[in-house]
Amino acid sequence: MKRKIPLLITFLVGVIIIISEFIPHKPFGQISGELEKWYLIIAGFAIILGQLSLFKVNLFKIRHRQKNWQFFILTLLSFILMVSIGIFWGTENHPGIFGNGETISNTIGTKPFDYLFDNVYQNLQATMFSLLAFFIASAAYRAFIARTLESSLLLVAAILVMLGNTSLGSALTGWLPESLKFLHLPRISEFIMKYPTTAGQRAIMIGAAFGIIGSSLRIILGIERSYLGGK
Amino acid sequence: MEHFFSVLGIWLGVLFTFAIFSFLYKDNPVYKVAEQIFVGLSAGYWFVYTIYFILIPNLFDPLINDFAGNWIKLIPAVLGIMMLMRLMPKTGWVSRFPIALVIGTTSGVFFLRYLKSDVINQLTATMMNPFTGGDWVVIIGQIMLIVGTLTGVIYFYFSKKHEGAFGATAKVGIYFLMISFGAAFGYTAMARISLLIGRLQFLLGDWLGIISP
Numbered sequence: 001m002k003r004k005i006p007l008l009i010t011f012l013v014g015v016i017i018i019i020s021e022f023i024p025h026k027p028f029g030q031i032s033g034e035l036e037k038w039y040l041i042i043a044g045f046a047i048i049l050g051q052l053s054l055f056k057v058n059l060f061k062i063r064h065r066q067k068n069w070q071f072f073i074l075t076l077l078s079f080i081l082m083v084s085i086g087i088f089w090g091t092e093n094h095p096g097i098f099g100n101g102e103t104i105s106n107t108i109g110t111k112p113f114d115y116l117f118d119n120v121y122q123n124l125q126a127t128m129f130s131l132l133a134f135f136i137a138s139a140a141y142r143a144f145i146a147r148t149l150e151s152s153l154l155l156v157a158a159i160l161v162m163l164g165n166t167s168l169g170s171a172l173t174g175w176l177p178e179s180l181k182f183l184h185l186p187r188i189s190e191f192i193m194k195y196p197t198t199a200g201q202r203a204i205m206i207g208a209a210f211g212i213i214g215s216s217l218r219i220i221l222g223i224e225r226s227y228l229g230g231k
Numbered sequence: 232m233e234h235f236f237s238v239l240g241i242w243l244g245v246l247f248t249f250a251i252f253s254f255l256y257k258d259n260p261v262y263k264v265a266e267q268i269f270v271g272l273s274a275g276y277w278f279v280y281t282i283y284f285i286l287i288p289n290l291f292d293p294l295i296n297d298f299a300g301n302w303i304k305l306i307p308a309v310l311g312i313m314m315l316m317r318l319m320p321k322t323g324w325v326s327r328f329p330i331a332l333v334i335g336t337t338s339g340v341f342f343l344r345y346l347k348s349d350v351i352n353q354l355t356a357t358m359m360n361p362f363t364g365g366d367w368v369v370i371i372g373q374i375m376l377i378v379g380t381l382t383g384v385i386y387f388y389f390s391k392k393h394e395g396a397f398g399a400t401a402k403v404g405i406y407f408l409m410i411s412f413g414a415a416f417g418y419t420a421m422a423r424i425s426l427l428i429g430r431l432q433f434l435l436g437d438w439l440g441i442i443s444p
Contacts, residue, residue, distance in 0.1 A: 002324050006331035013332055017339025037289065038307035039336040042329050044285035045311030051278040052318055054270075071263045075271040082275025087282070094283045108236040113279065119240035120247060121276060123433070124269040127251040130426035134255055140420065150409045157413030162421055182368050192414055195372035196379055200411025202353050203383020203404065209349030216338040216345075227334050228327055 007222045014220035055079060082121075085112040157192055164189020245438050248430055353380075379407035 013035055020032030058072040089101030091113050101111060108115050146152040163169035169185035176183055182191075218224035250265035290308055293301040310329035317326035357380045361373035385397070386404030393401045435441045 002327065006327040009328060009331040010335035010338070013335030014339040014342070017336060018342055021343050034303070035332075035336055036340070037304075038310070039333060040285060041290050041304065041307035042311050042314060042333050044281050044289070045314045045329070046333065047277060047281045047285075049315055049317060051274045052315070054274050056318060068263065071260075071267045074264060075267040075274075078268045078271030079275045079278075080271075082272050083278050086275065086279030091279065091283055094287070107232050109233040115236070115240065116272065117276065119243045120268070121272045123244035124247050124251065124265060124272070126426055126433075127248045127430055128269060130423060130430045131251060131254060133420070133423035133427040136416075136420050136423050140416070143416075150405060153406055153409040154413035154416070157410040158417035158420070161414045161417035165417075165421060191368065191372060192410065195375045196407055196410040197414040199376045199379020200383055200407045200409075201415075202357065202376075202380045203387065203408065204411070205349045206353055206380070206384050207387035209345040209353075212341055212345045213350070216342040219334060219338045220342070227330060 003225070003228055006228055007225065011220055011222060014216070018220075051079070082113070082116060085116065089113065157197075160185065161189050161192055164192075241437055245434065248434065357381075375407075378403070383407050 016028060017032050017035065020028040023029075055076065058075050060066075061072045062069050062076070086096065088096045088098045089104065089112055090096035090099075092111060105111050110118070140158070144151070144155040144158065146155050163172070164185045164187075169189070173183060173185045181187065215224065219227070247265050247268070250261045251269075253259055254262040290304055290311075294304055294308075310332060313325045314329040315326075316322040357377055359373065359377075361377055362370055364370075364373065382400050382404035384404070386393075386401040386408065388401075391397060432442065436443065
């Protein structure tokens with residue numbers, strides 16, 4: 001029962017959604033629309049489950065004094081801080097349970113949630129991702145060794161695209177006469193993006209889509225059951 | 232007072248920027264502090280976002296404002312609470328029911344969405360006359376588009392051994408995929424560098440005032 005009913009729910013819901021595409025009339029269209037709204041609500045609870053699970057895992061690490069446990073206290077504190085001020089005084093367009101917190105907003109210039117978001121969260125996020133600029137450079141040093149034709153194509157395509165999108169690329173080939181304009185670096189970059197890159201991306205998209213379609217069918221038909229847990 | 236908090240905000244930003252950049256030297260406690268604060272704030276942000284932008288408009292507001300017309304939303308609400316029971320090991324199995332509904336809906340939606348947008352639409356866009364629509368550069372490009380897509384798809388067919396004419400075709404597909412990966416890498420590298428430039432602008436402009444923002 002604990003496995004058969006969920007499998008039946010998955011089958012029925014999946015089949016109704018697919019049928020509603022071909023018969024968009026009552027009752028399929030209506031049920032499908034309602035199911036998609038339900039999905040949004042349950043997915044919202046799933047996100048909250050994820051956050052609470054993170055809280056639980058960190059609490060476990062602290063309680064059992066696992067390696068670097070002191071740092072996880074900060075995770076919990078910052079989580080509690082962000083959630084509390086968000087729920088108490090709301091966000092930019094939403095009041096919290098204590099209203100809009102005008103007194104605090106007048107003092108710090110904005111709502112506390114937005115203050116924390118703009119000054120701490122956004123800076124942390126942007127720096128964390130910008131850090132990848134350094135690592136991507138070292139990855140490029142290792143990947144861009146023209147040993148084979150394949151790696152040479154990778155190297156040439158990356159360099160041409162990067163050069164073509166900078167002012168340097170434009171300056172390097174800006175002197176070319178009108179008859180050789182197709183060799184202008186920005187135009188080569190545009191050509192690479194528009195044709196061979198699109199072709200490669202299209203092949204990947206089609207291949208991946210067949211994989212997703214196959215997996216969806218396996219789930220709907222109950223062949224793939226790993227999402228239920230256990231064997 | 233507002234000016235003080237504005238300056239404090241910039242200093243907080245600078246502090247955390249340097250804390251994250253300290254990882255370039257090596258993994259250190261300062262970086263770990265910033266990293267964990269980022270994880271906590273990120274989780275907290277999405278928690279609040281989910282409440283204000285998903286649950287309140289789609290569940291709580293309709294139930295409070297017109298219960299008679301929206302009582303059916305109690306079903307996903309109950310399923311949502313059942314989902315949260317996964318946090319307790321003894322009642323974790325209850326979450327299988329809402330998960331089944333989410334997985335079933337996702338499978339149905341993905342089946343249709345990917346079939347339409349990533350298979351039919353992409354194949355339709357590839358089925359064109361390459362010899363129309365412009366000068367010789369465009370014609371070469373369009374031929375490359377057709378050949379690249381077909382050979383790329385052939386490369387992804389692993390049920391047949393890649394040898395002979397089939398293997399040679401798949402090899403051409405690899406070349407197109409490599410160009411695609413190279414271009415994607417170039418774009419990613421540029422996006423990351425532009426983020427780095429943004430951080431430098433923040434440090435040199437907003438913080439030190441050496442350059443105008």
